[in-house]
Amino acid sequence: MSTHKSFFTLLLGASFLASSGTAAAQSSSAADRREVSITVYNGNFGLVREVRDVAVGTGRVPLEFRDVAATIQPETVHIRSLGGAQSLGVLEQNYRYDLLTPQKLLEKHVGEKVRIHRYNERLGREDSFDARILSFVSGQPVIEMNGEVTYGFPGRFSFPSVPENLMAKPTLVWLLDSKQARQQLEVTYLTQGMNWKADYVLVVNEAETGGALTGWVTLENRSGASYENARLKLVAGDVQRVSAPERPDVRYKAMAAPAPAPTGFREEAFFEYHLYTLQQPTDVRDNEQKQVALLEAKNARIQKKLIFYGQQYWYRGQYGQVQSNQKVGVYLDLKNSQANGLGMPLPKGTVRVYKADKSGSQQFIGEDAIDHTPRDEEVRIKMGEAFDVVGERKQTRWSSLGTCSSESSWEIELRNHKDQATQVEIFEPVGGDWTILEESHPHQRKDANTFTFDVKVPARGKTKVTYRVRTRWC
DSSP states (O other): OOHHHHHTOOOOOHHHHHHTTOOOOEEEOGGGEEEEEEEEETTTEEEEEEEEEEEOOSEEEEEEEOSOOTTBOGGGOEEEETTOGGGEEEEEEEEEOOBOOHHHHHHHTTTSEEEEEEEETTTTEEEEEEEEEEEEETTEEEEEETTEEEEOOOSEEEOSOOOTTOBSSOEEEEEEEESSSEEEEEEEEEEESEEEEEEEEEEEOTTSSEEEEEEEEEEEEOSSOOEEEEEEEEEESOOOOOOOOOOOOOOOOOOOOOOOBSSOEEEEEETTEEEEEESSOEEEOTTEEEEEEEEEEEEEEEEEEEEEEOOGGGGGSOOSEEEEEEEEEEEEEEEOSGGGTOOSOBOSEEEEEEEEOTTSOEEEEEEEEEOOBOTTOEEEEEEEEEEEEEEEEEEEEEEEEETTEEEEEEEEEEEEOSSSOEEEEEEEOOOSEEEEEEESSOOEEEETTEEEEEEEEOTTEEEEEEEEEEEEOO
């Protein structure tokens, strides 16, 4: 039998336990918890560690460990006694997730007698009938009643008992060899259904040179378990995991409830990731969305940029009029440095940007996703496309110099319909080996594949940039 299959073996029968000298089963619930901590990762999973004070008895003892996550990964469970390694041995470990539902009751009572109750409107009372469930397939019971076989009979079913192998909630079950009557048990496991993300709000000033940045952590728990007074930690980074088969969805559905917290996180480097520890315990309830303050920078400097992007493939063929009224992108650049009021490694998330209009009302002006950003790195937020600044690009001359080489001349016209002059960066990812032969404005070499022009466009005016470039790409 494989390790995976043996992990999910059924518990030993009661008669076997009695004959082998095993004590009666004990149980532990969330009421036995003495401490609990949760570490949540970006990849929709979390690590749960809890310590419970449990009266287990001595000898061979089955223990039902209840109130665990419904989306637990049972192969990751680890149990140990804080009273010492010699005080507790684990002989067998099982995970029961065959839950008590109306469908399971019908399925488990196939071949058994049940009662069916139906309200008699004419007599104003409920009539009861004895029946036997012959099969239960595709959600439809086939029953034998009054000497006939039928299905689709209206009414509600009642059952003589609850089958022993059905559980109200997912439960871990161990067969323990305990040397002490009371044990402090530390249990850790990974579970799916926990996730977190960062959300940022940037309010820019009137001059668009600075702004107030606040960051919030949004934590979501869909694991099927609640954890009160928990120590909460978050790991930011791309943690490698091996794909696992999907488990049955046994979560309980409920409305999420936001629960903002007053204080924030302490950040620290951890392995090749970053760890954020909440400075006070918090309740992490099932089917809850919680928001906790992450950071605040009241006056961070920002730089607005208008960028007119080109395309690499335009330099490898003959095009003529490439694009008319091409959009000019609008970006905000922000330095994540201590000198700029920041300096904390920023987890990936969404930045939403606002600015006050002339009446003082804040208006939403754009949003963008940012990746994990270390301290002292630049954050670039795309706001959208400029309305009053447009561009036009023409290829005025092109000649082939061989299989992988060409020479082309270009004219870029930028038009500004605003009442103020504006600065636009022309960004050209030419690729390959390239040389600028002629130019109307000085270019800057950004890297081996890119050159740019910084161009000032007058108010209600236009600026033309011309250049000739020789390229070789193979």
